[in-house]
Amino acid sequence: MFAFRVRNRVSIGESNYVWFDALTNYISFAGYDPKIDNYERQPQEFRDRWSKDTLQIIGKDILVPAHGIYWLIMLHAIGFPDAQMPQLLVHGWWNLGGAKMSKSAGNIIDPFVLIEKYSADALRYYLMSDIVTGQDADFSEERLIERYNSDLANNIGNLANRTLNMIGRYLPDRQLRRTEALFESQSPVAGLLHRLSQKEIARSVSYFKRDMDGFDISVANGMPINLTLYCNGVIEEAAPWNLSKQSGTESKTLLASVLYHIAETLRIIAILISPVLPKAAHGIFDQLNWKMELSGGEQRFSLADAEWGRLPDGHVVGKPVPLFPRIEGT
Numbered sequence: 001m002f003a004f005r006v007r008n009r010v011s012i013g014e015s016n017y018v019w020f021d022a023l024t025n026y027i028s029f030a031g032y033d034p035k036i037d038n039y040e041r042q043p044q045e046f047r048d049r050w051s052k053d054t055l056q057i058i059g060k061d062i063l064v065p066a067h068g069i070y071w072l073i074m075l076h077a078i079g080f081p082d083a084q085m086p087q088l089l090v091h092g093w094w095n096l097g098g099a100k101m102s103k104s105a106g107n108i109i110d111p112f113v114l115i116e117k118y119s120a121d122a123l124r125y126y127l128m129s130d131i132v133t134g135q136d137a138d139f140s141e142e143r144l145i146e147r148y149n150s151d152l153a154n155n156i157g158n159l160a161n162r163t164l165n166m167i168g169r170y171l172p173d174r175q176l177r178r179t180e181a182l183f184e185s186q187s188p189v190a191g192l193l194h195r196l197s198q199k200e201i202a203r204s205v206s207y208f209k210r211d212m213d214g215f216d217i218s219v220a221n222g223m224p225i226n227l228t229l230y231c232n233g234v235i236e237e238a239a240p241w242n243l244s245k246q247s248g249t250e251s252k253t254l255l256a257s258v259l260y261h262i263a264e265t266l267r268i269i270a271i272l273i274s275p276v277l278p279k280a281a282h283g284i285f286d287q288l289n290w291k292m293e294l295s296g297g298e299q300r301f302s303l304a305d306a307e308w309g310r311l312p313d314g315h316v317v318g319k320p321v322p323l324f325p326r327i328e329g330t
Contacts, residue, residue: 030049039084055089060091121152122327
């Protein structure tokens with residue numbers, strides 16, 4: 001427990017402000033030594049746990065004055081420099097029918113019921129996509145179904161399924177062919193692919209990082225959706241089903257390049273959705289047959305790996321398995 005001075009004799013009726021006691025638990029549990037009044041001389045264990053990157057997630061009702069005023073003053077008073085002030089991420093409320101949820105009102109939503117009904121990924125995606133950080137939002141089961149079907153089933157899931165099916169149908173042994181030769185072509189499709197690999201992916205990853213760093217998760221979730229929409233547009237423009245019927249070398253090269261570009265973009269999409277949709281991200285990697293030993297990373301999903309061109313020439317992908325079965329009206 002954090003130590004603080006009180007008079008040796010405390011009279012009946014005297015008390016300590018509850019937030020003073022509660023707030024100090026944040027540092028006492030981390031190993032703070034109250035006998036040392038300089039942060040730099042604190043035990044290494046504490047400094048490992050408490051740094052400038054410390055993030056405290058709180059509800060908006062306890063921001064002022066407790067966390068936004070008293071807590072920072074207390075830290076300064078015991079020797080914490082400005083650089084070690086915690087970041088405060090303040091969230092709003094999920095309401096129901098415009099009213100705050102509460103046990104007394106009997107309007108509580110049971111997340112476990114929703115997980116059983118729709119899946120953890122469906123609920124997690126809705127909760128992370130349909131609310132703006134710091135603001136309130138109104139919970140709607142109909143909206144959950146709408147976001148799931150639109151963003152996940154119709155876009156990401158459909159793109160993965162149709163791409164892997166086309167690879168199996170049009171490429172021998174499901175083997176990707178990476179070629180840059182087509183960029184010398186004046187084909188509009190070649191232009192779309194060049195823009196995808198040289199601009200759209202880098203921009204989406206950059207915006208994703210910016211938004212996640214700023215805790216704008218609902219905005220960040222839009223980046224993989226944008227890439228999915230772009231890829232679906234490329235497929236419609238390229239019409240692989242028509243290219244496969246043409247015998248010319250350029251048509252075959254273009255077909256192989258379209259499928260490589262979409263498969264590689266799916267790999268990057270999996271990385272971008274992994275914080276919110278880990279099961280689906282693993283599913284995409286599994287279907288792409290993309291294993292950790294191939295990426296050379298220490299973890300399966302890393303934003304550093306969201307760079308164009310990691311899938312090698314000749315890589316063999318797996319078979320499609322539905323990622324997001326549509327939710328029909330209930």
